[in-house]
Amino acid sequence: MEPRVVIIGGGFGGLRAAQALGRSGQAQVTLIDKRNHHLFQPLLYQVATASLNPSDIAVPIRQVLAHYRKVSVRMEAAVSIDLAGKVVVTDAGRHPYEYLILAAGASHSYFGHPEWEELAPGLKTVEQALEIRRRALTAFEQAEKESDPHIQARLLTFVVIGGGPTGVEMAGALAELAHAIAASDFRNINPAMPRVILLQGGDRVLPQFAPDLSAKAKAALERKGVEVRLDKLAKDITPEGVRLDDAFIPAANVIWAAGVKPAAINKGLGVPLDREGRVIVGPDMSLPGHPDAFVIGDQAHFDTPTGPLPGLAPVAMQQGVHVAANILREIDGKARKHFKYLDKGTMAVIGRSFAVTDFHGIRIGGYFAWLMWLFVHIMYLVGHRNRIIVLINWAWSYLTFKRGARLITSKGWKENEPVPAPKPATAPVTASA
Amino acid sequence: MEPRVVIIGGGFGGLRAAQALGRSGQAQVTLIDKRNHHLFQPLLYQVATASLNPSDIAVPIRQVLAHYRKVSVRMEAAVSIDLAGKVVVTDAGRHPYEYLILAAGASHSYFGHPEWEELAPGLKTVEQALEIRRRALTAFEQAEKESDPHIQARLLTFVVIGGGPTGVEMAGALAELAHAIAASDFRNINPAMPRVILLQGGDRVLPQFAPDLSAKAKAALERKGVEVRLDKLAKDITPEGVRLDDAFIPAANVIWAAGVKPAAINKGLGVPLDREGRVIVGPDMSLPGHPDAFVIGDQAHFDTPTGPLPGLAPVAMQQGVHVAANILREIDGKARKHFKYLDKGTMAVIGRSFAVTDFHGIRIGGYFAWLMWLFVHIMYLVGHRNRIIVLINWAWSYLTFKRGARLITSKGWKENEPVPAPKPATAPVTASA
Numbered sequence: 001m002e003p004r005v006v007i008i009g010g011g012f013g014g015l016r017a018a019q020a021l022g023r024s025g026q027a028q029v030t031l032i033d034k035r036n037h038h039l040f041q042p043l044l045y046q047v048a049t050a051s052l053n054p055s056d057i058a059v060p061i062r063q064v065l066a067h068y069r070k071v072s073v074r075m076e077a078a079v080s081i082d083l084a085g086k087v088v089v090t091d092a093g094r095h096p097y098e099y100l101i102l103a104a105g106a107s108h109s110y111f112g113h114p115e116w117e118e119l120a121p122g123l124k125t126v127e128q129a130l131e132i133r134r135r136a137l138t139a140f141e142q143a144e145k146e147s148d149p150h151i152q153a154r155l156l157t158f159v160v161i162g163g164g165p166t167g168v169e170m171a172g173a174l175a176e177l178a179h180a181i182a183a184s185d186f187r188n189i190n191p192a193m194p195r196v197i198l199l200q201g202g203d204r205v206l207p208q209f210a211p212d213l214s215a216k217a218k219a220a221l222e223r224k225g226v227e228v229r230l231d232k233l234a235k236d237i238t239p240e241g242v243r244l245d246d247a248f249i250p251a252a253n254v255i256w257a258a259g260v261k262p263a264a265i266n267k268g269l270g271v272p273l274d275r276e277g278r279v280i281v282g283p284d285m286s287l288p289g290h291p292d293a294f295v296i297g298d299q300a301h302f303d304t305p306t307g308p309l310p311g312l313a314p315v316a317m318q319q320g321v322h323v324a325a326n327i328l329r330e331i332d333g334k335a336r337k338h339f340k341y342l343d344k345g346t347m348a349v350i351g352r353s354f355a356v357t358d359f360h361g362i363r364i365g366g367y368f369a370w371l372m373w374l375f376v377h378i379m380y381l382v383g384h385r386n387r388i389i390v391l392i393n394w395a396w397s398y399l400t401f402k403r404g405a406r407l408i409t410s411k412g413w414k415e416n417e418p419v420p421a422p423k424p425a426t427a428p429v430t431a432s433a
Numbered sequence: 434m435e436p437r438v439v440i441i442g443g444g445f446g447g448l449r450a451a452q453a454l455g456r457s458g459q460a461q462v463t464l465i466d467k468r469n470h471h472l473f474q475p476l477l478y479q480v481a482t483a484s485l486n487p488s489d490i491a492v493p494i495r496q497v498l499a500h501y502r503k504v505s506v507r508m509e510a511a512v513s514i515d516l517a518g519k520v521v522v523t524d525a526g527r528h529p530y531e532y533l534i535l536a537a538g539a540s541h542s543y544f545g546h547p548e549w550e551e552l553a554p555g556l557k558t559v560e561q562a563l564e565i566r567r568r569a570l571t572a573f574e575q576a577e578k579e580s581d582p583h584i585q586a587r588l589l590t591f592v593v594i595g596g597g598p599t600g601v602e603m604a605g606a607l608a609e610l611a612h613a614i615a616a617s618d619f620r621n622i623n624p625a626m627p628r629v630i631l632l633q634g635g636d637r638v639l640p641q642f643a644p645d646l647s648a649k650a651k652a653a654l655e656r657k658g659v660e661v662r663l664d665k666l667a668k669d670i671t672p673e674g675v676r677l678d679d680a681f682i683p684a685a686n687v688i689w690a691a692g693v694k695p696a697a698i699n700k701g702l703g704v705p706l707d708r709e710g711r712v713i714v715g716p717d718m719s720l721p722g723h724p725d726a727f728v729i730g731d732q733a734h735f736d737t738p739t740g741p742l743p744g745l746a747p748v749a750m751q752q753g754v755h756v757a758a759n760i761l762r763e764i765d766g767k768a769r770k771h772f773k774y775l776d777k778g779t780m781a782v783i784g785r786s787f788a789v790t791d792f793h794g795i796r797i798g799g800y801f802a803w804l805m806w807l808f809v810h811i812m813y814l815v816g817h818r819n820r821i822i823v824l825i826n827w828a829w830s831y832l833t834f835k836r837g838a839r840l841i842t843s844k845g846w847k848e849n850e851p852v853p854a855p856k857p858a859t860a861p862v863t864a865s866a
Contacts, residue, residue: 036574036841053486055838062618063839072620075574075841092578126842141469141508145525185495187505388825405488406496408469408508409559 002070003098005327006088007031008078008265010038010061012313013297014103015382016320022068024324026331029070030095032088034077036060039126040381042313043390045166047129048255049173050137050406054126056390059382078104080268083290099292099327102279103320104263106298106311111259116237120254123166130409132255136174137408139252140181144188150250156182156194157251159242161234162258163200164208165348168217170257171198172351175224181406196225197249199232199242201258206348206356208310209363213356216365220350234258260311262299274301274308283338285323294323302339313380314344347373435503436531438760439521440464441511441698443471443494445746446730447536448815449753455501457757459764462503463528465521467510469493472559473814475746476823478599480562481688482606483570483839487559489823492815511537513701516723532725532760535712536753537696539731539744544692549670553687556599563842565688569607570841572685573614577621583683589615589627590684592675594667595691596633597641598781601650603690604631605784608657614839630660630682632667632675634691639781639789641743642796646789649798653783667691693744695732707734707741716771718756727756735772746813747777780806 005021007014010033021027040057047054062073076090081100088095108122121128121135136158143155158178160171178194198205198221204214205221205228218228236243241250262278271287272280278301279287285300287293297316301308309315318341326336345359347369355370357363364372374394381387438454440447443466454460473490480487495506509523514533521528541555554561554568569591576588591611593604611627631638631654637647638654638661651661669676674683695711704720705713711734712720718733720726730749734741742748751774759769778792780802788803790796797805807827814820826838 036570036839053488053838054842055486055840058840060618060839066618069620072577073618074578075571076578126840130842137469138508144505145507145509185493185499185506187502389822392821392825405486406469406493407488407491407559409487409563 002026002028003327003331004028004030004096005099005101006095006097007101007103008088009033009103009105009263009297009299010035010073011041011103011105011297011316013316013320014101015061015064016317017101017103017296017324018065018071019068020321020324021327022065022071024328025068025070026328027070027099029068030072030074030097031061031065032074032076032078032090032095033061034075035125036062036075037126038064038382040377041124043377043381044123044126044129045170045173047126047405048123048132048136048170049177050133051173051177052390052393053405054130056386056393057381058126059386064382078265081265081293083269083271083287083293086292097292100294101320101323102265102293102295102299103297103316104265104299106260106262107264108256109259109261110256113237116256119237119239120161120256122256123170124260132253133405134408134410135253136177137406140178140186140189141408143193144186146188152189153193153195154241154250155252156189157241157249158194158196158253158255159249159251160196160198160255160257161242162256163198163202163205163228163230164257165206165346167198167200167255167257168205168221168348168350170255171196171226171228172221172224172349172354174255175221175226176351179225195227197227197229197251199234199244200228200230201233203230205230208346209348209356209358213358213363213365217348217350217356220354220365224351260298266299276301278308284326284336285319285339296320296323302341304341309341312346315341318342347376349373435459435461436760436764437461437463437529438532438534439528439530440534440536441521442466442536442538442696442730442732443468443506444474444536444538444730444749446749446753447534448494448497449750450534450536450729450757451498451504452501453754453757454760455498455504457761458501458503459761460503460532462501463505463507463530464494464498465507465509465511465523465528466494467508468558469495469508470559471497471815473810474557476810476814477556477559477562478603478606480559480838481556481565481569481603482610483566484606484610485823485826486838487563489819489826490814491559492819497815511698514698514726516702516704516720516726519725530725533727534753534756535698535726535728535732536730536749537698537732539693539695540697541689542692542694543689546670549689552670552672553594553689555689556603557693565686566838567841567843568686569610570839573611573619573622574841576626577619579621585622586626586628587674587683588685589622590674590682591627591629591686591688592682592684593629593631593688593690594675595689596631596635596638596661596663597690598639598779600631600633600688600690601638601654601781601783603688604629604659604661605654605657605782605787607688608654608659609784612658628660629658630662630684632665632677633661633663634666636663638663641779642781642789642791646791646796646798650781650783650789653787653798657784693731699732709734711741717759717769718752718772729753729756735774737774742774745779748774751775780809782806 037058043057046052065071076092110116139155146152175196183191279295280301285294296319298311347357349355355373356365357369438460470491476490479485509525543549572588579585608629616624712728713734718727729752731744780790782788788806789798790802
C-alpha cells in the first residue's frame with residue numbers, strides 16, 4: 001500500500017514536493033490549498049502596477065499536477081492538524097496521512113495594527129494586487145476631474161511602507177507607471193505632481209544585500225523619482241495619509257511591504273515556534289517528535305550557522321524537493337538525508353533596466369543584473385504559455401511604455417453597482433468643464 | 434471657438450466618434466464613461482470561459498484616445514441631461530456642450546424579475562464575466578470533493594438562458610471547457626457528468642440568421658454535447674435550479690443571455706421611445722427637435738424598410754463615424770448627410786472550429802466560417818498588443834485544450850476573506866479522503 005502524503009499549500013515548496021512525489025508514482029498525494037492557483041509571488045508587484053495580468057503569473061494547481069494520476073488536488077481550507085492521530089481537518093472533511101508536508105506560507109503582519117490593512121493593502125495574493133491596481137488607477141481618474149490642487153496632490157501621492165525587495169520593486173514600478181501615464185494620458189494632471197515615497201525603518205534599503213548594493217538601489221530609485229526616506233517608521237495610517245514621528249504625509253494610496261508572519265496554523269501545532277511564529281524544524285525539515293510531519297518554506301525556521309534561512313522562493317523549492325526525496329528514500333527502506341541550502345544568490349529589480357544581484361559575494365548593480373533577473377524569472381515561471389505571454393507583455397511595455405493591464409474593475413458585478421467604490425476622504429469633487 | 438462635443442459612453446459607437454473628432458482637431462471633445470475601459474463585448478464569453486484575460490479584450494479609453502490633444506476622458510457617471518440647456522450632469526459636475534452624442538449602450542433585462550440577476554449573471558461587463566468564471570470553476574472544485582452524486586450533478590449542470598449569438602457562443606464554449614477539464618484535471622468527477630443546457634424561447638437558435646444556419650448551429654452545439662431545448666421559457670430561477678413549464682432543472686450555474694434593455698438615461702430625455710425603450714432618432718441619428726443631440730448604438734432606434742437596426746457593434750461603429758462626420762461638416766458650413774447602414778454580415782461561433790456567417794445571403798456554416806470569424810474579430814480588437822496576445826492565447830488553447838485564465842479570485846482581498854463565497858445550497862460537503 002502506497003503511503004498517503006498530505007501537502008498543505010500549493011506555493012513554491014508544496015508544488016515542488018507534489019511534483020517530485022507525483023513523478024515517482026510511489027505515493028498517494030493530496031494537495032490542499034484554499035485557492036485554486038499557484039502564484040508566482042515575486043512578480044505580483046507587476047500585476048499591481050498593471051504590467052501583467054493575474055493569469056500571467058498564476059496557474060491552476062490542478063493543471064500543473066494533472067499528469068500525475070496519483071496526485072489529487074482539493075480546494076479546501078485547513079482548519080487544524082492532529083499530529084498524534086495523523087489527520088488534517090479541513091472545512092470540507094478529514095484527510096488521514098502517513099506523511100504530512102506543511103507548506104502554507106506567510107501572510108502580512110501589521111505589527112499589532114490590523115485596522116491598517118484596509119488602508120494599506122499588502123502584496124501576497126492576486127486579490128490584493130488587483131486592489132492596489134484599482135486604487136492607484138482610480139486615484140488618477142479622480143485627480144483628472146479634481147480642481148483643488150491640494151486634493152489632487154494627495155490623490156497622486158503613493159507611500160510604500162517597507163524597503164525590502166517587495167517595497168523597492170513596488171516603488172520603482174509605481175514611479176514608472178505614474179510618470180508614464182501622467183504625461184501621456186491625462187489633460188488635467190501636471191506630470192510633475194505624482195509622488196512615490198518609500199519609507200524604510202532601517203538606515204538603508206534592501207538590508208539583505210551588501211551596503212554598496214543598497215546604496216546603488218537607493219540611487220536608482222531616486223533617478224526614477226522615488227523619494228526614499230530612511231529611518232522612518234509609520235506611526236499611524238489614516239484615510240488621509242501616513243503619520244511619521246515628525247511629519248504627516250497626505251496620501252490616498254498606501255501600500256504595505258513591511259512585515260510578514262507565518263500561517264496561523266502554526267499556533268495550533270503544539271510544537272516550539274521561534275519569535276516570528278515559525279516552526280523550528282530538524283535537519284531533515286521534520287517536526288521534533290513527529291518524524292512523519294515536515295514543515296517547509298516561509299512557515300519553517302531552519303537553522304544554519306548564519307541564522308535561519310530567509311523566506312525566499314528558492315529556499316521553499318529546494319526544501320520541497322528535499323522532503324519529497326526523503327519520503328521516497330524511506331519508502332525504499334533507505335535513510336533520510338539532512339537538508340542543505342544551495343544559495344543561488346539574491347536579486348531585486350528597480351523598474352526598467354536596473355537590478356541588483358548578489359551571488360556569493362559577486363555583487364552587480366545595473367543593466368546586466370536586470371537582464372539576469374529577467375532570465376531567472378522567466379525560467380522559473382510555471383507553464384510555457386505564461387513564459388511566452390509574460391515575455392511579450394514585458395517587451396511591449398518596454399518598447400512602448402504602455403501598460404497592458406490598466407483596467408479598473410469593481411468588486412460588485414451587478415448592474416446597479418458598477419462604479420468603483422473608493423472616494424476621496426475630503427471635499428467633494430467638482431468638474432471644471 | 435471650437436464647439437464642445439460631449440460623448441456619453443466609450444463603447445464601439447462613442448469611441449469611434451471620439452476618434453474621428455479627435456483626428457480632425459476641430460472640436461473640444463469630452464468622453465464620459467463610468468468605466469475606465471473600452472470593452473470588446475463580442476469576446477466577453479471567452480473571458481467567462483477562461484480562455485482570455487479581461488485585459489486581452491479591454492483597453493483603457495484614455496489610452497486609445499491619448500494622441501488626440503483636444504479629447505479628454507472623464508470617468509464619471511452621467512446622471513441627467515438638460516437638452517434645452519445643453520448640459521450633461523454627472524456625479525462629478527456639469528458638462529455644457531454644443532453637440533451631444535449619446536452612446537451609453539444597453540444592459541440586461543430580466544423581464545420584470547430583477548431578483549434573477551443574482552442567480553443568473555449576464556454578459557455585458559468584465560465583472561459579470563469574471564463572476565460567471567468564478568462560479569463555474571468553483572462549482573467544479575466543489576464537485577471534486579462531493580460524494581453525493583445528486584449534488585455533484587447539480588453542481589455540474591450549466592443552464593444558458595437565451596439562444597441568440599451570446600447564448601449560443603457561451604453554451605458552446607462552456608461545453609468545451611467543462612468536458613476538457615473534467616477529463617484531465619479532476620479525479621473524482623465522471624467526465625460524462627457535466628451538462629450544458631441551452632434554453633431558447635423560440636423554435637430555433639440564432640433567429641437573426643436564416644433557418645438553415647440555425648439548424649447547422651443547433652447540430653454543431655449538439656455535437657459538442659450541448660442539450661438544446663427549443664420553445665422553452667424559464668418560469669423561475671432559484672438557487673436550486675431553473676423551473677420550466679413542464680420540468681425543473683437542478684443546476685448550480687445559470688447564465689443569462691436572454692434580454693437587453695437600453696441605458697436608463699433614455700427615460701429622462703422626454704423624447705419618444707420605442708417599445709424596448711430605445712430613442713427613436715431621425716435620419717441623421719439626431720433627436721427630433723434637438724438637432725445638436727445624437728443617439729447611436731444600442732440606445733437608438735433607427736428605422737429602415739426592414740425594421741430598426743439591430744444592436745450590433747458594426748451598427749454602432751458606423752453610426753459613431755457618421756455622426757462625427759456630420760458634426761465636422763456642419764463646422765465647415767456644409768449640410769448633414771443621412772445615415773445609411775452598410776451591412777457587413779453577421780456571424781456566430783460555436784466553440785472550436787465551427788461558426789456560421791451570413792453575408793448578404795451567402796450563408797456558410799463550418800470551419801471556413803470559423804476562420805473568417807477569427808480574422809474579423811482579431812482585426813477589430815483595439816490595440817496591437819491585444820491582437821498579439823489574443824492570437825497566442827487562442828493558438829495555445831487550440832493546440833493544448835488548456836485554458837490560460839482558469840483562476841478563481843475572490844471578491845474580497847483581505848487576509849480573513851480569501852476563500853470564494855459560493856456554497857452549494859443543499860447538504861454540507863464531506864470529503865471522501
